[in-house]
Amino acid sequence: MLQLHPSLRTSATIPRTKRWGGCGAQTNPPHQQHHHPSQEQFYNPYPIPIAIPTAIQIHPSLRSVPNAKMPPPPTADESPYSRALAAIDAAHALDPNKTTSPDSQEEIPYELHYAQKCTAYLDQHTPTASPALRLAIRAQHFRRWEVPRSSYPMTRIGYHAWRTFLKKRQAELVKAICIDAGYDEATAERVGALIRKEGLREEDEETVVLEDVACLVFLDDQFDKFQKELADEEKILGILRKTWGKMGERGREMALEMEMQGRSRELVEKALAG
Known part of the structure; x- marks a missing residue:
């Protein structure tokens, strides 16, 4: 489990950002x-x-x-x-x-x-x-x-x-x-x-959930490959902080419970430590 300093568990420390490029990286799938x-x-x-x-x-x-496994046609x-x-x-x-x-x-x-x-x-x-x-x-x-x-x-x-x-x-x-x-x-x-993602700026409840899910999948499924391909550590840390800033409280709780290993874990902990 990722360890987060108590002072960073509140949204006051790293506020929810209203606009940025998104939770994913600027890369295509493998x-x-x-x-x-x-x-x-x-x-x-x-x-x-x-x-x-x-x-x-x-x-x-x-x-x-x-x-390509096609689902059966609906009746x-x-x-x-x-x-x-x-x-x-x-x-x-x-x-x-x-x-x-x-x-x-x-x-x-x-x-x-x-x-x-x-x-x-x-x-x-x-x-x-x-x-x-x-x-x-x-x-x-x-x-x-x-x-x-x-x-x-x-x-x-x-x-x-x-x-x-x-x-x-x-x-x-x-x-x-x-x-x-x-x-x-x-x-x-x-x-x-x-x-x-309309209503994200106004914190529409369902849009926030959708954004949380997108960020969680990025951290779980895409971040490890992304950090290995990008040499600029400061850029990686910036993306992680922006990702954290986009997430609601429930999304952050789930992110902290993720099992991460090696450099990915180190980068996330470094980003959250400020």
Whole structure:
């Protein structure tokens, strides 16, 4: 368990920051491969053309992606939640990037792995989460592998433009899935608003939970690889402090309970010690 000086356990010491680049690193998943569907253009705030689908259309060539475990098609008597979740996971299963599950040592699509991690942390954080929050968290990186970080300039401005585009794109795609699954417009829009992280500045309760989950998954699943690839220790410490500042009290409690080893643990303790 990480040890935190008592003076740092309150939000007064390291306040919740209102805006920053996010809990994740400016890198792509391991073994990133890129696929850009040739369909109609989606609004892109940065002058780099990126074609994306307006709905979940699976090209025949993608149906045979190795190791892509597709959920069974939903039946007519299933709930809107079940239908939406199945469609979201079906898209996750198409991610050509693979990772190995630490539990089974089985290779699975990275975004499906990420989504499952998010749900697992949500269940620990807020077991009574609403269906809208559950879907938004499950779809946090919806089809992100189609728009890699490298498609935008490797600058601070490029990074923020990339993230802004992704949030809007992911929200619109998942909102359409929710409507197709049988949700009303208001519920579908709520899912989209959560994916866009609207209300974070106003500390909307569900948006804060979503941000906590994103930060926890970053620390648990991505930070070790990230710190090994980045030589600038001060930059790493700055990112950790910003991550901590974005989290609510429950998220911080869970972060302190994480098992970390080696340099990752040392960096986190150093960041929290100021």
